[in-house]
Amino acid sequence: MITGAILAGGQNRRMEGKMKALLPFAGELLIERQIAQMKTVCEEIIVVTNQPSLFLPVLDRSIRIITDYFPSKGPLSGMHAALSLARHPDVWIVGCDMPFISAEAAQVLLEQKRSVKCDASVPVIDGRTHPLHGIYSKSCADAISALLLAGEYRVMEMLRMIYWQEAAEALFTERGIDLAFVTNVNNPEEYDMALKNA
Structure with a gap:
């Protein structure tokens, strides 16, 4: 049993103020594309946002919309809310600006997490750690919670406090999974590039 969580906070400054989760992408909204992937492996899906009114008209009632306990503290506060309120023991967390999230990659991560019995399984692609597809x-x-209360808001600091396992590229490539699943779009140029690759 697994919960999927989409972090849809942030100021979207580099995207000219446009809410990244609600950008059109290949005939649907980016968040709808993500939810379709999550529904194939998740029994529950959560969207974490401090602007629920933007999402209520878009998402069906099966999607839980929650807000941060620690508002305006970045992705770490969204992760905290999702983990605190998830109904299942394992939670697949992604950023709302990731158009190519992969349910197959999530399955690989879940298998690794359960076999190693660690707190988290996180992809490391091309030498870079991607906590927002873990x-x-x-x-x-x-x-x-301890980090946020101490005024520490960096996601990488959280990884220093838990027992996590690196999911190397080979785990995915040997199953034919496209490594683009870790791609995120921060600005209009990256968004246009992702659209071309959709």
């Missing part, structure tokens, strides 16, 4: 235990909420 699978986390609900219990990680405690470590994140």
Whole structure:
């Protein structure tokens, strides 16, 4: 049993103020594309946002919309809210600006997490760690809460406090999974590039 969580906060400054989750993408909204992927492996889907009114007209009632306990503290506060309120012990967390998230990649991460019995399984692609396509235990909420209360808002600091396992590229490529699943779009140029690759 797994919960999927989409972090849809942020100021979207580099996207000229446009809400990234609600950008059109290949005939649907970016968040609708993400939810379709999550529905194939997740029994529950959560959207974390401090602007629920933007999402209520778009999302069906099966999607839970929640807000941060620690508003305006970046992705870490969204992760904390998702992990605190998830109904299942394992939570697949992604950023709302990731158009190519992969349910197959999530399955690989979940298998690794369960076999190693770690707190989280996180992809490391081309030498870069991607915590926003990771699978986390609900219990990680405690470590994140301690960081936020201490005024620490960096996601990488959270990884220093938990037992996490690196999911190397080979885990995905040997199953034919496109590594584009970690791609995110921060600005109009990256958005246009992703559209061309859709």
